[in-house]
Amino acid sequence: MRLILQLLANGLVNGALYAMLAVGFGLVWRSLRVFHVAFGGLFVASAYCFHTLVMRVGLHPAPAFLGTLIFAGFTGWLCEIGLYRPFARKGAASSAVLIASLGAFVAMENFIALAFGNKLQTVSRGLARAIHIGPVILTEIQLLQLVVGFGTIGLLWVLVCHLRTFKALWAMGDQPELIPVLGLPVHKLRALVLVLSTVMAAVPASLICLDIGTDPHVGMSYLLISAVAVLVGGANSYAGWVVGGVALAVMQSLAVWKFSSRWMDLVTFGLLVTMLVFRRNGLVDPQRRVEEPA
Amino acid sequence: MNYFWHLLFMIGLYVPLAYSLNLTLGFGGLACFCHAAFYGIGAYAYALLVTTAGMPPTAALLVSIAITGLLGAGIGLISLRFRGDLFLFVTLGFQMIVFAILYNWVELTNGPYGIAGIPRPGILGIAFRSPLQYALAMLVIDVGILALLFAVYRSPFGTMLKALREDEMGAASLGINPLSLYLQAVVIAAAIAAIPGACYAAYVTYIDPTSFTLQESIFQVAILLLGGAGNRKGPAVGVVVMLLLPEVLRFVGLPDAVAHNVREIIYGLLLAGLMYFRPQGIAGEYRMT
Amino acid sequence: MNKGLTLNNVSKRFGDYWALRDVRAFVPEAKITAFIGPNGAGKTTLLHVIGGTLKPDAGTVKLEGEVISGLPPHAIARLGIGRQFQDVRVFKGLTVLQNAMVAAFPISSQICLPTWAGGGSESAILRQAENEALRWLEYVGMADQRYALARELSFGQQKLVSLARLFAKQSRILLLDEPTAGLSHQMIEKVVSLIQRAVIEQGLTVALVEHNMSVVADLANWIHFLHEGHIAFSGAAAHVLGNKTVREIYMGL
Ligand SMILES: Nc1ncnc2c1ncn2[C@@H]1O[C@H](COP(=O)(O)OP(=O)(O)OP(=O)(O)O)[C@@H](O)[C@H]1O
Ligand SMILES: [Mg+2]
Numbered sequence: 001m002r003l004i005l006q007l008l009a010n011g012l013v014n015g016a017l018y019a020m021l022a023v024g025f026g027l028v029w030r031s032l033r034v035f036h037v038a039f040g041g042l043f044v045a046s047a048y049c050f051h052t053l054v055m056r057v058g059l060h061p062a063p064a065f066l067g068t069l070i071f072a073g074f075t076g077w078l079c080e081i082g083l084y085r086p087f088a089r090k091g092a093a094s095s096a097v098l099i100a101s102l103g104a105f106v107a108m109e110n111f112i113a114l115a116f117g118n119k120l121q122t123v124s125r126g127l128a129r130a131i132h133i134g135p136v137i138l139t140e141i142q143l144l145q146l147v148v149g150f151g152t153i154g155l156l157w158v159l160v161c162h163l164r165t166f167k168a169l170w171a172m173g174d175q176p177e178l179i180p181v182l183g184l185p186v187h188k189l190r191a192l193v194l195v196l197s198t199v200m201a202a203v204p205a206s207l208i209c210l211d212i213g214t215d216p217h218v219g220m221s222y223l224l225i226s227a228v229a230v231l232v233g234g235a236n237s238y239a240g241w242v243v244g245g246v247a248l249a250v251m252q253s254l255a256v257w258k259f260s261s262r263w264m265d266l267v268t269f270g271l272l273v274t275m276l277v278f279r280r281n282g283l284v285d286p287q288r289r290v291e292e293p294a
Numbered sequence: 295m296n297y298f299w300h301l302l303f304m305i306g307l308y309v310p311l312a313y314s315l316n317l318t319l320g321f322g323g324l325a326c327f328c329h330a331a332f333y334g335i336g337a338y339a340y341a342l343l344v345t346t347a348g349m350p351p352t353a354a355l356l357v358s359i360a361i362t363g364l365l366g367a368g369i370g371l372i373s374l375r376f377r378g379d380l381f382l383f384v385t386l387g388f389q390m391i392v393f394a395i396l397y398n399w400v401e402l403t404n405g406p407y408g409i410a411g412i413p414r415p416g417i418l419g420i421a422f423r424s425p426l427q428y429a430l431a432m433l434v435i436d437v438g439i440l441a442l443l444f445a446v447y448r449s450p451f452g453t454m455l456k457a458l459r460e461d462e463m464g465a466a467s468l469g470i471n472p473l474s475l476y477l478q479a480v481v482i483a484a485a486i487a488a489i490p491g492a493c494y495a496a497y498v499t500y501i502d503p504t505s506f507t508l509q510e511s512i513f514q515v516a517i518l519l520l521g522g523a524g525n526r527k528g529p530a531v532g533v534v535v536m537l538l539l540p541e542v543l544r545f546v547g548l549p550d551a552v553a554h555n556v557r558e559i560i561y562g563l564l565l566a567g568l569m570y571f572r573p574q575g576i577a578g579e580y581r582m583t
Numbered sequence: 584m585n586k587g588l589t590l591n592n593v594s595k596r597f598g599d600y601w602a603l604r605d606v607r608a609f610v611p612e613a614k615i616t617a618f619i620g621p622n623g624a625g626k627t628t629l630l631h632v633i634g635g636t637l638k639p640d641a642g643t644v645k646l647e648g649e650v651i652s653g654l655p656p657h658a659i660a661r662l663g664i665g666r667q668f669q670d671v672r673v674f675k676g677l678t679v680l681q682n683a684m685v686a687a688f689p690i691s692s693q694i695c696l697p698t699w700a701g702g703g704s705e706s707a708i709l710r711q712a713e714n715e716a717l718r719w720l721e722y723v724g725m726a727d728q729r730y731a732l733a734r735e736l737s738f739g740q741q742k743l744v745s746l747a748r749l750f751a752k753q754s755r756i757l758l759l760d761e762p763t764a765g766l767s768h769q770m771i772e773k774v775v776s777l778i779q780r781a782v783i784e785q786g787l788t789v790a791l792v793e794h795n796m797s798v799v800a801d802l803a804n805w806i807h808f809l810h811e812g813h814i815a816f817s818g819a820a821a822h823v824l825g826n827k828t829v830r831e832i833y834m835g836l
Pocket of ligand 2: 626627628669760
């Protein structure tokens with residue numbers, strides 16, 4: 001019983017991180033209709049930025065975290081300007097954009113490997129202090145992850161519900177051609193989505209880097225997690241993405257108990273496939289229109 | 295000189311990979327990102343059959359083709375519930391899964407340590423030794439595979455697959471069963487990818503999971519998209535360009551330590567640029583829709 | 584035994600909007616039945632439901648007494664029901680000839696078997712399909728463009744190709760969604776006479792969706808007037824076109 005509670009707690013902590021990833025990925029998918037593979041690369045870039053600021057520049061983790069968020073916002077903006085906007089201008093097919101995004105991901109991953117080496121990079125600190133909360137034990141860092149994670153999600157949720165800008169973002173996903181007609185600045189909105197999305201990746205990237213470190217090749221696993229959380233949670237709702245992320249993390253945590261953590265990707269993907277096979281409706285394709293087959 | 299034959303063998307190895315992927319990606323329009331998984335399943339099945347099970351190479355080859363085709367059918371059935379971006383993503387997921395299995399199922403695949411001591415095949419009791427012999431054998435195999443594949447390209451089946459690529463609803467309204475044709479295409483492509491897999495295992499005599507990564511799948515898709523998909527010229531162009539590119543880099547004199555990463559960066563940027571400037575590749579007919 | 588298509592209380596819902604409500608209609612054999620109505624009345628949705636690309640939420644579609652709703656689109660197509668889409672859906676990257684050949688291939692060639700394994704003589708199948716395709720391309724007057732890619736054709740020519748496809752497929756029932764929309768005057772006349780000939784010479788059954796009233800008047804034997812998802816009025820062509828309510832709702836006269 002105690003073990004299960006502990007696993008659930010661990011799952012919840014990771015859930016906070018995954019939920020942020022899901023929101024970051026989901027925002028781009030929902031409002032730009034782009035399957036944002038480069039998201040994995042931006043995640044790794046943020047983790048390395050955080051690592052550099054702490055270990056090489058010697059900053060305290062808190063200012064390093066802020067610095068990372070700014071860096072992330074900038075890379076997200078670059079990604080829109082340099083990658084997605086040209087394709088959008090051309091009206092390119094979505095799979096062409098996806099493959100280009102994949103290409104950008106590969107380039108980023110290997111650029112980072114070239115610059116920092118293939119080794120795991122950790123942020124060295126003393127043993128993290130353990131904190132007892134009832135029957136479960138969390139480390140200090142886990143607690144930080146939990147609080148910052150759900151705090152960020154809550155904050156963004158409030159914004160999503162109350163700001164008109166976010167309604168515009170949703171509308172942009174439904175009918176992109178309508179946005180300029182309504183007099184809304186398309187380019188600014190698109191850039192905003194990418195900036196927000198990348199910042200949402202940078203928060204877990206920093207927190208994970210602080211905890212277990214990072215290497216250049218984790219991007220694809222985290223992309224898989226983000227995308228699966230969004231698909232499982234339902235493509236259309238913010239709440240769905242959060243639930244999808246938490247559910248996935250809890251599942252993984254329980255699976256680790258039965259299998260080893262080496263099978264993580266398999267668990268992630270297994271969840272998706274199970275959803276596909278048994279509950280097709282959990283995965284609503286947001287792009288279905290009248291002329292498409294049911 | 296041996297190096298030249300080695301290179302020729304590698305080109306011969308990638309020809310069936312590119313032409314089989316052309317059936318799914320170029321004809322069917324299915325962006326299949328688990329082709330390296332099929333290639334790897336073929337290689338592992340063959341290697342395990344000739345080492346652990348002690349089968350003769352020809353039998354092992356046939357069985358590995360069958361196994362890969364069967365697994366291809368399973369993967370296809372699940373992925374084909376989707377089209378477009380989601381199909382791509384699900385196959386990409388399968389690629390990661392197959393890699394995870396090759397890497398982690400130590401009891402079966404020996405995990406990261408790979409399978410060593412794969413016997414060299416031969417004819418008339420003489421085992422292949424030199425790259426020249428392998429290259430020649432590969433050439434013969436390629437001729438056979440291409441004859442088969444070109445017949446499929448030309449057949450009513452091939453044309454109907456293209457019709458599905460252009461407009462699935464339109465094709466279905468003419469009585470074409472999309473799932474059946476797509477599934478056949480995936481199974482054929484998977485089964486054919488097993489052949490170069492087995493050839494690779496027989497050539498290097500040692501395989502490990504790192505040859506069958508997502509990177510490899512991306513590389514194979516890049517070959518096809520660069521050369522051009524949907525016809526008979528494109529894949530050949532792609533294979534030659536993409537396999538000679540590293541040689542050019544070597545010529546430039548890149549240190550070995552960074553060569554791999556630089557190559558990958560170039561492939562990545564190439565893919566992105568290609569999608570923007572020339573989505574139909576150098577000599578292709580199909581452009582991503 | 585009713586020969587033809589029967590729609591029994593067909594309903595279709597999108598979200599909480601009923602695009603079709605209790606549609607009851609009969610499409611008799613070897614006749615032209617038109618479905619008319621204002622934009623958004625549900626005409627295209629109705630053809631989707633008959634063709635199987637959408638499943639009805641209630642009601643059934645019957646072909647000669649057999650329920651066909653619920654079958655996948657390709658199965659319905661194999662029963663001889665041919666569909667022309669409002670947005671044409673020719674295979675843009677294929678040639679005109681290939682477009683028509685795809686429709687002419689026998690079902691057995693959908694299994695990819697090499698010739699030696701019982702795939703039949705492939706070149707014979709190809710030759711036969713090509714002959715059949717050419718015959719129908721000539722029939723619609725597109726044979727001299729046979730090597731052009733479909734995407735290079737005008738909209739009207741694409742519609743002709745899609746008609747040739749339906750003939751090559753040997754459909755017995757044609758579901759035509761606005762076959763004359765966006766066409767020039769001569770082209771409209773041509774399409775009208777093609778449809779007429781198809782019914783007279785081949786005895787085909789036609790369900791026609793059309794906005795152009797003079798085309799409807801020329802072609803239709805029987806008219807169903809759809810309004811907000813249900814059939815507001817049906818009758819013989821002259822009768823419906825002369826009806827006061829129809830003129831009010833639809834033509835603003
Ligand atoms: N997939 C869908 N989701 C939601 N609403 C839909 C969908 N398909 C159609 N509709 C709605 O159903 C109604 C009927 O559409 P339909 O296309 O059948 O009209 P129509 O009679 O063919 O019109 P037109 O003459 O313009 O072609 C419309 O209001 C349309 O907006
Ligand atoms: Mg319509």
